[in-house]
Amino acid sequence: METPASPTPAQTARRAPAQLDVFRYDDGIVRMFVIATVTWGIVGMLVGLLIAVQMPFWKANLGPYLTFGRLRPLHTNAVIFAFAGNAIFAAIYYSTQRLCKARMFSDVMSRVHFWGWQAIIVAAAITLPLGLTTSKEYAELEWPIDLAITVVWVVFAVNFFWTLYKRREPHMYVALWFYIATIITVAVLHVGNSLAIPASLFKSYPVYAGVQDALVQWWYGHNAVAFFLTTPFLGLMYYFLPKAAERPVFSYRLSIIHFWSLVFIYIWAGPHHLNYTALPEWAATLGMVFSVMLWMPSWGGMINGLFTLRGAWYKLRDSVVLRMFVIGITFYGMATFEGPLLSVKSVNALSHYTDWTVAHVHAGALGWNGFIIFGMIYWLVPRLWRTELWSPRLANWHFWLGTLGILVYIIPMYVAGVTQGLMWRAFDDAGRLVYPDFMETVTQIVPLYWVRVVGGSMYFTGVLLAAVNLTMSIRNAPKLLPDPAVAMPLSPAGRHGGDGGHAALAD
Amino acid sequence: MSEHPNPHPAPEADEPLPLEPTHDHPIAGHRYDGIREYDNPMPRWWVMIFWATIIWSPLYILGEYVFDWIPTYSERLAAQTERLEATRTAYTAANPTFSTEPAALAEYATNPDHAAEGAALYATTCVACHGDKGQGGIGPNLTDDYWIHGGTPEQVFAVITKGVLDKGMPPQEATLTDEQRGQLVAFIESIHGSNPPGSKEPQGDKAEG
Amino acid sequence: MKQTIFRRHRQLEGWPLVFTILVTVGILVGGLVEFIPLVLVKDNVPRIASVKPFTPLEAVGRDLYIREGCVNCHSQMIRPFRAEIERYGDFTKAGETVYEHPFLWGSKRTGPDLQRIGGKYPNLWHVRHMEDPRSTNPQSIMPPYAWLLKDDLDFAVIPGRLRALSRVGVPYTDAEIADAVANAERQATAIAQDVAAQGGPAGLERKEIVALVAYLQRMGTDVRTSQAPAGATATDVATPDSVH
Numbered sequence: 001m002e003t004p005a006s007p008t009p010a011q012t013a014r015r016a017p018a019q020l021d022v023f024r025y026d027d028g029i030v031r032m033f034v035i036a037t038v039t040w041g042i043v044g045m046l047v048g049l050l051i052a053v054q055m056p057f058w059k060a061n062l063g064p065y066l067t068f069g070r071l072r073p074l075h076t077n078a079v080i081f082a083f084a085g086n087a088i089f090a091a092i093y094y095s096t097q098r099l100c101k102a103r104m105f106s107d108v109m110s111r112v113h114f115w116g117w118q119a120i121i122v123a124a125a126i127t128l129p130l131g132l133t134t135s136k137e138y139a140e141l142e143w144p145i146d147l148a149i150t151v152v153w154v155v156f157a158v159n160f161f162w163t164l165y166k167r168r169e170p171h172m173y174v175a176l177w178f179y180i181a182t183i184i185t186v187a188v189l190h191v192g193n194s195l196a197i198p199a200s201l202f203k204s205y206p207v208y209a210g211v212q213d214a215l216v217q218w219w220y221g222h223n224a225v226a227f228f229l230t231t232p233f234l235g236l237m238y239y240f241l242p243k244a245a246e247r248p249v250f251s252y253r254l255s256i257i258h259f260w261s262l263v264f265i266y267i268w269a270g271p272h273h274l275n276y277t278a279l280p281e282w283a284a285t286l287g288m289v290f291s292v293m294l295w296m297p298s299w300g301g302m303i304n305g306l307f308t309l310r311g312a313w314y315k316l317r318d319s320v321v322l323r324m325f326v327i328g329i330t331f332y333g334m335a336t337f338e339g340p341l342l343s344v345k346s347v348n349a350l351s352h353y354t355d356w357t358v359a360h361v362h363a364g365a366l367g368w369n370g371f372i373i374f375g376m377i378y379w380l381v382p383r384l385w386r387t388e389l390w391s392p393r394l395a396n397w398h399f400w401l402g403t404l405g406i407l408v409y410i411i412p413m414y415v416a417g418v419t420q421g422l423m424w425r426a427f428d429d430a431g432r433l434v435y436p437d438f439m440e441t442v443t444q445i446v447p448l449y450w451v452r453v454v455g456g457s458m459y460f461t462g463v464l465l466a467a468v469n470l471t472m473s474i475r476n477a478p479k480l481l482p483d484p485a486v487a488m489p490l491s492p493a494g495r496h497g498g499d500g501g502h503a504a505l506a507d
Numbered sequence: 508m509s510e511h512p513n514p515h516p517a518p519e520a521d522e523p524l525p526l527e528p529t530h531d532h533p534i535a536g537h538r539y540d541g542i543r544e545y546d547n548p549m550p551r552w553w554v555m556i557f558w559a560t561i562i563w564s565p566l567y568i569l570g571e572y573v574f575d576w577i578p579t580y581s582e583r584l585a586a587q588t589e590r591l592e593a594t595r596t597a598y599t600a601a602n603p604t605f606s607t608e609p610a611a612l613a614e615y616a617t618n619p620d621h622a623a624e625g626a627a628l629y630a631t632t633c634v635a636c637h638g639d640k641g642q643g644g645i646g647p648n649l650t651d652d653y654w655i656h657g658g659t660p661e662q663v664f665a666v667i668t669k670g671v672l673d674k675g676m677p678p679q680e681a682t683l684t685d686e687q688r689g690q691l692v693a694f695i696e697s698i699h700g701s702n703p704p705g706s707k708e709p710q711g712d713k714a715e716g
Numbered sequence: 717m718k719q720t721i722f723r724r725h726r727q728l729e730g731w732p733l734v735f736t737i738l739v740t741v742g743i744l745v746g747g748l749v750e751f752i753p754l755v756l757v758k759d760n761v762p763r764i765a766s767v768k769p770f771t772p773l774e775a776v777g778r779d780l781y782i783r784e785g786c787v788n789c790h791s792q793m794i795r796p797f798r799a800e801i802e803r804y805g806d807f808t809k810a811g812e813t814v815y816e817h818p819f820l821w822g823s824k825r826t827g828p829d830l831q832r833i834g835g836k837y838p839n840l841w842h843v844r845h846m847e848d849p850r851s852t853n854p855q856s857i858m859p860p861y862a863w864l865l866k867d868d869l870d871f872a873v874i875p876g877r878l879r880a881l882s883r884v885g886v887p888y889t890d891a892e893i894a895d896a897v898a899n900a901e902r903q904a905t906a907i908a909q910d911v912a913a914q915g916g917p918a919g920l921e922r923k924e925i926v927a928l929v930a931y932l933q934r935m936g937t938d939v940r941t942s943q944a945p946a947g948a949t950a951t952d953v954a955t956p957d958s959v960h
Contacts (some may be wrong), residue, residue, distance in 0.1 A: 069785025
């Protein structure tokens with residue numbers, strides 16, 4: 001009778017708070033992805049600048065390997081998969097560990113993911129100038145590289161999902177929902193669109209032909225924008241924006257509705273890239289109406305982002321991070337309004353095949369993706385390297401050069417797009433084409449191509465400033481950067497309320 | 508459904524979400540790495556526009572395929588074609604008809620004003636193949652006495668109009684009016700015998716130009 | 717009802733597996749609803765009897781078109797608009813694309829559409845134009861592709877390419893594949909002789925340019941009604957149904 005009954009775990013926790021579950025986040029992998037992001041960002045945008053010069057100035061096409069036709073896919077692949085891709089991985093590895101209260105499942109898998117992905121990018125940078133391409137937009141890489149992408153993506157997925165499985169946080173925050181959607185959908189799209197029969201080591205033919213190939217390609221192409229450049233960035237925004245603003249997220253209910261509607265509706269919208277083509281009209285119509293229905297689900301993310309800043313707008317004055325987020329989210333809102341607009345058949349009839357598309361894409365890529373990425377990096381650098389940002393002034397210059405650069409880029413492209421679209425369709429009083437010679441419609445917009453080069457250079461200069469700032473900050477960082485340790489009590493009482501129960505340990 | 512094997516016991520149930528959204532109250536239990544969430548209602552305008560697009564979509568599809576409110580590709584094209592035909596008819600009616608009779612054409616082709624108009628057209632349409640002075644290049648020399656398809660104004664006019672597809676001469680029927688093609692004939696007549704530098708060797712049969 | 721959705725969702729947030737399965741189902745629906753009918757319902761891509769697979773030389777010429785990234789600036793898809801039909805020729809029909817692995821419709825027209833370029837210019841025009849686009853159009857902004865006139869065409873790859881194409885459904889017979897190299901050489905010689913006869917450079921029969929020219933001259937010609945020139949089809953009041 002004297003022997004005390006063994007205590008329940010809850011009692012233990014209450015009596016012995018010293019019993020702690022201690023673990024460390026892997027921040028090394030995040031640092032690697034951040035550096036890769038900035039490095040490939042410079043490469044991708046430099047190629048972009050070169051092809052921007054090649055358009056008005058043909059002499060900038062250098063030999064077979066550096067012509068526009070071979071470099072344009074290199075530019076798109078580099079900025080999408082290398083620049084934005086590495087940024088997504090940095091964001092996911094940083095925030096998933098913290099949202100799950102768990103280290104990534106496997107450090108080895110994290111490194112295989114990192115080095116595998118960089119190897120794929122290098123392979124792309126070699127094969128595309130050699131003319132080894134499938135020609136399918138944003139899926140130009142040939143089949144051996146496609147296989148490597150699949151393997152690396154599976155490693156990433158296993159690592160991610162196993163981290164979710166062993167999480168210490170009972171519920172998944174909205175950022176994780178978006179990461180799940182990203183990982184699953186990108187896998188499905190990549191495999192579905194890359195099915196091909198090899199003819200040799202670097203030549204293959206897709207299993208689909210003509211109309212079917214077009215539909216599959218734009219199911220992929222459109223949803224690469226959706227699930228590589230939108231959903232992971234929304235997840236990123238849901239983590240880093242409230243962190244930087246130190247404000248609660250505006251509406252949980254809105255998160256739920258806009259997440260599920262976005263994920264379900266986005267996938268249908270692909271055929272709007274094929275309006276008025278030989279694709280059967282019913283499919284284009286479906287693509288169009290779903291694009292219009294996509295407008296509000298997209299804006300749900302913008303609202304939740306901007307409204308989270310209610311009561312915190314004054315912080316923008318001193319925070320380049322928040323300012324970049326705000327500009328990024330604003331461009332997201334513009335681009336996701338413009339997207340449905342461009343999918344409407346009568347608008348598309350004018351805009352398609354012109355530089356309007358290019359303007360639209362770069363409003364999204366430079367504004368939304370680019371600024372969200374650099375906002376995140378400016379927030380992460382002091383935390384990952386435990387040092388101050390080397391020069392907030394330089395970051396401020398980056399912000400202004402970038403913002404103006406985007407405008408100087410997209411405005412001439414809108415003008416060029418509408419001008420050319422109208423010239424192509426103009427009939428005179430006699431019922432003849434006013435500009436039967438295609439050349440007339442090109443010479444008209446060549447000056448605007450030069451203005452675009454100026455805008456792009458401004459944006460690129462901003463990115464160079466960021467690289468200098470990052471490098472100098474890292475040089476000031478302490479030599480040893482141990483992984484941050486976290487302790488949580490092993491008790492249900494401690495679990496409730498999440499943060500309340502743990503404290504970061506001093507390193 | 509407990510599927511996670513973490514070392515901690517299953518979480519206690521959260522406090523249920525309030526039935527009606529609250530304004531700017533962080534939701535109990537929603538804390539993620541320090542991030543909290545409000546239970547604010549979705550903006551009304553957002554919900555309304557979303558519903559509007561959802562209702563509009565089936566209506567658009569029905570409008571296209573059932574009720575005929577929205578023209579299909581072929582209906583749009585037919586309407587465009589009809590409009591264009593009407594424009595062309597009206598233009599022909601309003602403007603004195605350009606006679607393509609051989610005699611009228613020959614007469615028209617001798618006027619230097621018409622040749623000057625034709626020179627401008629030649630510079631955009633023909634120069635790539637026939638050279639800037641008609642000396643020939645990919646296409647034959649237009650200044651000599653030799654013609655593959657005949658050198659009378661009527662014959663030249665016909666070649667410009669219908670093209671010579673197997674030799675790569677594109678037809679200009681759809682891009683130039685009868686009168687514009689007449690002006691080109693006038694220009695070609697005007698450079699006959701000019702023997703510009705770099706003239707291509709004769710092709711075809713000798714004829715009076 | 718609405719409230720229970722939000723409360724239920726809270727449970728879902730604790731079940732990553734169920735959550736992931738629901739997301740997967742959600743993203744599969746749209747794609748499948750659009751793709752499956754396109755494959756199963758034959759009416760969606762009406763066959764056109766006159767559309768035939770590319771010849772061996774044209775097929776490798778198409779691969780060069782892919783290699784050089786022509787599709788980045790040139791579409792092959794004339795839309796059913798009066799202005800496009802007047803400019804380029806009759807609009808593209810679904811049935812014309814059945815042997816296109818991959819499709820090359822393009823998404824940007826920095827240069828003109830090429831769907832009906834076949835037969836529009838002489839072979840020599842294409843040779844000169846690829847060598848130096850300014851020679852045929854002084855204001856052109858297109859890059860030169862002079863190496864196509866210098867680099868030898870690899871005829872040896874042709875049978876392997878055709879075999880891969882036949883595996884994805886292009887009806888090349890074994891006999892055609894066996895004869896492919898000879899067939900390509902015949903067509904290349906004919907084009908090279910024609911170029912030389914028109915006053916162009918001689919000795920192009922084994923150069924890459926002849927394959928590209930063969931492909932360019934084939935483009936969009938399968939549905940051209942005999943005799944009628946390219947422009948003439950443009951004035952027909954063709955509707956998407958007219959070829960079915």
